Amino acid sequence: MKDETLNLILTEKNNRNTIIVATDIISGEQLIISENNDSEINNKILLAAKNNIMHGKSEVLEIDSKKWFINISLPPLRLITIGAVHIAQPLAEIATISGYEVTIIDPRAAFANNQRFPDIKIMNDWPEEAINNIGIDNRTAVVTLTHDPKLDDSALNAVLKSNAFYIGSLGSKKTHNARIQRLKKSNFSDYEINRIHGPIGLDIGAKSPQEIAISIISEIISTRKKFEFNGDN
Numbered sequence: 001m002k003d004e005t006l007n008l009i010l011t012e013k014n015n016r017n018t019i020i021v022a023t024d025i026i027s028g029e030q031l032i033i034s035e036n037n038d039s040e041i042n043n044k045i046l047l048a049a050k051n052n053i054m055h056g057k058s059e060v061l062e063i064d065s066k067k068w069f070i071n072i073s074l075p076p077l078r079l080i081t082i083g084a085v086h087i088a089q090p091l092a093e094i095a096t097i098s099g100y101e102v103t104i105i106d107p108r109a110a111f112a113n114n115q116r117f118p119d120i121k122i123m124n125d126w127p128e129e130a131i132n133n134i135g136i137d138n139r140t141a142v143v144t145l146t147h148d149p150k151l152d153d154s155a156l157n158a159v160l161k162s163n164a165f166y167i168g169s170l171g172s173k174k175t176h177n178a179r180i181q182r183l184k185k186s187n188f189s190d191y192e193i194n195r196i197h198g199p200i201g202l203d204i205g206a207k208s209p210q211e212i213a214i215s216i217i218s219e220i221i222s223t224r225k226k227f228e229f230n231g232d233n
Contacts, residue, residue: 008032009073016075016137020045020053025060025067033070045070075139076101079220082127082155083146084112087170090213091143092120098217105130105155106146127155136162138227141220143168143200147175153182160192166223168200168216175199197223 009032012019020033022045033045041064046053048063049070056074060067079095081088084106092102096119103121106112112122123130127144136142142159143166144152152169159167160183169179176198183193201215202222 013073013075016135016139018053018075019071019073020049021071021073022049023069023071025069075137077224078103078140080105080131080134080136080140080142082106082142082144082151083148083170084108084116084122085145085147087145087209087212087216089116090210091145091216092117094213094217095220096120098221100141103134106151127151128158131155131158131162136164138163138165140164141166141168141224143170143216143220145170147171149179149182153179153186156183156196157186160188160195165227166197166220167195168197168219170200170212171198173199 009019009021022031022033023029031042031045033042033049035046044063045068048061049072051057052059052061052070052072056072058069058071060069062068077100079100079102081091081102081104084104088104092104095102101121103123104112104117105123105125105127107124107126109124112124114120114122125133131142136159142155142164144155146152147170156167156169169176171179176196179196179198180193197219200219201212202219204211204215204218206212206215
């Protein structure tokens with residue numbers, strides 16, 4: 001692989017962009033495929049590999065009598081958690097095991113620190129500011145856990161208009177109804193508000209922080225699979 005190609009791939013990876021490298025099996029010619037490239041072969045490969053790109057599936061495809069190995073690299077799945085509460089600890093652990101990059105956002109450094117969350121990215125910023133700095137894409141799930149409207153609503157203000165594939169908020173039905181009323185007063189549409197999974201998690205009768213964490217990650221995985229099936233990746 002040429003240094004120029006490698007550097008471009010690393011740049012795209014750092015920017016959380018989907019990376020598509022097409023390699024001619026016979027000649028070894030390599031192309032970086034992009035929606036910003038309007039060349040004929042680029043567009044033909046994009047069209048032929050549409051399903052592969054959607055599911056992140058690398059495969060050899062025959063295009064114009066040539067065999068190309070289409071190598072697809074999607075950005076890592078990511079979970080952003082608002083609130084360094086007790087449930088956040090098992091949730092971060094289970095999500096990491098499940099292949100998610102985890103970031104915990106909480107301005108309260110006494111709760112959000114690497115003593116309580118070793119090897120987890122911590123941001124001690126106000127949620128809306130932190131989320132805007134991170135940038136949310138369709139490989140990102142966001143959960144709010146603080147029970148504090150100032151923090152949770154701050155995150156939702158930034159997330160509800162984003163491409164996050166999952167948004168969930170901890171709390172009872174009463175808490176969630178109050179949340180809905182606040183968001184309506186902030187001029188969010190019914191469609192945007194209905195994106196929130198609340199109460200959060202699959203209904204498995206979870207009680208302990210560990211069980212609640214399992215119910216949350218299960219709902220995130222289930223939502224992701226539906227998202228992929230519907231072709232929204």
